[in-house]
Amino acid sequence: MLYGRHQQRVRSLLFHHCGDAHLDDLVQEVFLRAWKGLPRFRRTAQFSTWLYRIAWNVAQDQRRRYAQQRIQLQTLGRMALSRVEDSQQDSQGVLTLHYQSLCRQALETLKPDQRIVLLLHDLEDWPQAQIAEVLRIPVGTVKSRLFYARAAVRKVLQDSGVTL
Amino acid sequence: MNPIQPQDPNPSPDYPDPIRRFLQAYGSSAPDPIPALEDRILLAIQSQSRLQAPRPQLKLWIPVVAAVFVAALGGEILRRQPALSAAEVQELELFMDETWAAVLTDQDTSWMSFL
Numbered sequence: 365m366l367y368g369r370h371q372q373r374v375r376s377l378l379f380h381h382c383g384d385a386h387l388d389d390l391v392q393e394v395f396l397r398a399w400k401g402l403p404r405f406r407r408t409a410q411f412s413t414w415l416y417r418i419a420w421n422v423a424q425d426q427r428r429r430y431a432q433q434r435i436q437l438q439t440l441g442r443m444a445l446s447r448v449e450d451s452q453q454d455s456q457g458v459l460t461l462h463y464q465s466l467c468r469q470a471l472e473t474l475k476p477d478q479r480i481v482l483l484l485h486d487l488e489d490w491p492q493a494q495i496a497e498v499l500r501i502p503v504g505t506v507k508s509r510l511f512y513a514r515a516a517v518r519k520v521l522q523d524s525g526v527t528l
Numbered sequence: 529m530n531p532i533q534p535q536d537p538n539p540s541p542d543y544p545d546p547i548r549r550f551l552q553a554y555g556s557s558a559p560d561p562i563p564a565l566e567d568r569i570l571l572a573i574q575s576q577s578r579l580q581a582p583r584p585q586l587k588l589w590i591p592v593v594a595a596v597f598v599a600a601l602g603g604e605i606l607r608r609q610p611a612l613s614a615a616e617v618q619e620l621e622l623f624m625d626e627t628w629a630a631v632l633t634d635q636d637t638s639w640m641s642f643l
Contacts (some may be wrong), residue, residue, distance in 0.1 A: 367566050372558075379558035387558065388565050395569045396576065460554070467554040486548040487555045514547040519551070528546035 367395060370412060373488065374419045377498075381423040381476070381484040382430070390426060394419045409497070416498040427476070463526070470520035474513055481506055482513035 371391060378390045397418050405414055471479055480499070484490040485506070492510075496503040521528065562568075612620070 367569060371561070371566075375558045375561065384559050388561055388568075391561065391565065392569050392572060396572055399573050403553040454552070463550075464556070467551065471555075482547075483551070483555070486545070486551045487557070502543070516547060517547050517551075528550060 366398075366411075366415075370415055371395075373412075373416060373490075375418060376488045377480075378423050378426075380487070381420075381480050382426045386426070390422055394422050397400045397422065413497045415493060416494070417500070422500055426448075444507065466521060466524050466526060470517040473520055474516055478509045478513040478516070480519070481509040485510055 374394050375387065375391055378394070379387055382390065394415070401418070405411070471483070474482065477499075480500055481495060483491060484495050492503055492506045496506045499506075518528065
């Protein structure tokens with residue numbers, strides 16, 4: 365039941381921070397760590413926030429492993445997006461594919477801490493307060509990173525001739 | 529298009545932003561999990577539970593069980609020893625009397641041979 369309720373957000377967080385390689389394994393790791401840590405769970409925080417913090421820790425650990433293995437996350441993201449593009453090529457126009465590619469390029473220019481805030485808030489509709497709790501940063505920092513991330517994405521799009 | 533204000537000390541991006549709409553239209557989402565992922569997670573949790581199950585302290589209760597067994601067996605053996613009949617008791621007393629009488633008095637003990 366807890367898996368059904370929370371797995372989508374856990375999965376999104378892991379995906380946006382680590383790409384889609386080993387995504388199922390990472391989701392499993394999150395819920396396994398949550399089960400092991402249940403005796404230490406204090407009810408001062410919401411269970412969802414506690415669980416997403418575990419997901420964030422797992423994501424950070426995976427990024428460190430990638431860094432040690434010198435795997436480019438951009439490459440992983442490119443692979444994930446190209447799979448989406450290939451599957452949608454028959455049903456959507458070239459323009460959509462172009463915008464999807466621009467979106468990916470714009471996100472790749474962001475620092476990881478700005479990118480994750482932008483994606484969790486704008487793409488996954490996480491409240492700012494929850495992002496702040498999960499990433500253990502002030503709400504003001506969430507707002508600031510969001511602001512500058514949007515500005516950076518907007519600039520890339522403008523430079524590519526896209527007007528929003 | 530909304531103007532960019534990098535000098536704004538208190539950025540407040542709570543209003544609907546075109547970037548948000550663009551991302552939701554063209555951003556990629558996480559792929560769906562494999563159908564059996566939930567079962568796989570449950571199996572992993574169950575195997576962890578078995579590994580962490582407390583094992584009984586064998587080295588503590590084995591000697592206790594052994595002591596109880598020996599005590600019960602000894603008691604059973606003593607209980608089952610048959611009591612002597614009156615005739616057996618009389619025969620035993622006669623034997624004891626004849627044997628020790630030779631020790632205590634100067635009777636002929638030639639029948640007694642010692643190796």
